[in-house]
Amino acid sequence: MITLHxxxxxxxxxxxxxxxxxxxxxxxxxxxxxAGLEGGNGDEFxxxxxxxxxxGAGVGYMKNIGVRMVFRxxxxxxxxxxxxxxxxxxxxxxxxxxxxxxxxxQGSRLEWDASLDAGLLERLIGxxxxxxxTRGMAGEIISCLAAKTK
Numbered sequence: 087m088i089t090l091h092x093x094x095x096x097x098x099x100x101x102x103x104x105x106x107x108x109x110x111x112x113x114x115x116x117x118x119x120x121a122g123l124e125g126g127n128g129d130e131f132x133x134x135x136x137x138x139x140x141x142g143a144g145v146g147y148m149k150n151i152g153v154r155m156v157f158r159x160x161x162x163x164x165x166x167x168x169x170x171x172x173x174x175x176x177x178x179x180x181x182x183x184x185x186x187x188x189x190x191x192q193g194s195r196l197e198w199d200a201s202l203d204a205g206l207l208e209r210l211i212g213x214x215x216x217x218x219x220t221r222g223m224a225g226e227i228i229s230c231l232a233a234k235t236k
Contacts, residue, residue, distance in 0.1 A: 087203040088220050093195065094228050098235045100164065100187040100194040106235050107166040107185055110159060116230035118223045121152070132156045137174075137219075139211060151175055151207075164188070177207045196231075200224060 096103060106112050110131040114123045122134040135153040155172030170181040180203040188195040208216045 087201060088208070088217050090200045090202075090221065090224050091198070092224065092228065093197050094232065095190070095193060095195050096232050096235060097193040100189040103187050103194050103196065103231070103235050104161075104164070104166060106231070107168075107187075108159060108161050110157070112234070113168075115234060116227050118226045129159050130156065131159075133170075153179060155179065155181070157181075174204075174207060177205050179204045179207065196228075198228075 110125075110128075111123070114120060114131065114133060117133060117135070119135045119137045120133060121136045124132040124134075133155055135155070136150055137153060138150045151174050153172055153174040155170040157168055157170040160167040160169070165184060165186045167185075168181070168183040170179075170183075172179050181200070183200045184198065186197045188197070202220055204216065211219070
């Protein structure tokens with residue numbers, strides 16, 4: 087299991103950030119490797135991803151993998167939680183993301199925590215490579231969030 091934490095300042099108010107995060111149809115625009123979205127309204131949506139396997143990973147015969155996940159969005163006064171479960175190549179995957187939004191004079195500050203459990207898939211790719219992939223995707227999400235909420 088990989089656990090990530092981060093903090094980011096955005097030049098937009100917290101309310102706009104929370105509205106963006108709580109809308110699956112909008113937030114999904116920031117999910118790396120998204121191949122398709124189903125039911126992007128309300129508190130639940132499904133997504134399909136096509137993830138490229140890095141060269142040198144322990145699975146040379148695989149270039150990419152398909153992942154299908156169902157996500158549930160929860161909302162609080164100053165936070166959004168996204169819980170996802172799915173499968174890829176017969177392996178169960180779980181993702182939990184919690185984003186806390188603090189209003190500031192010049193915009194907002196996000197504190198986020200994420201945990202990803204990809205079980206055997208993580209071991210097949212290799213722990214260090216998998217963590218690097220995951221950190222890269224988290225960075226893409228935060229950069230997209232900053233761009234889309236301006």
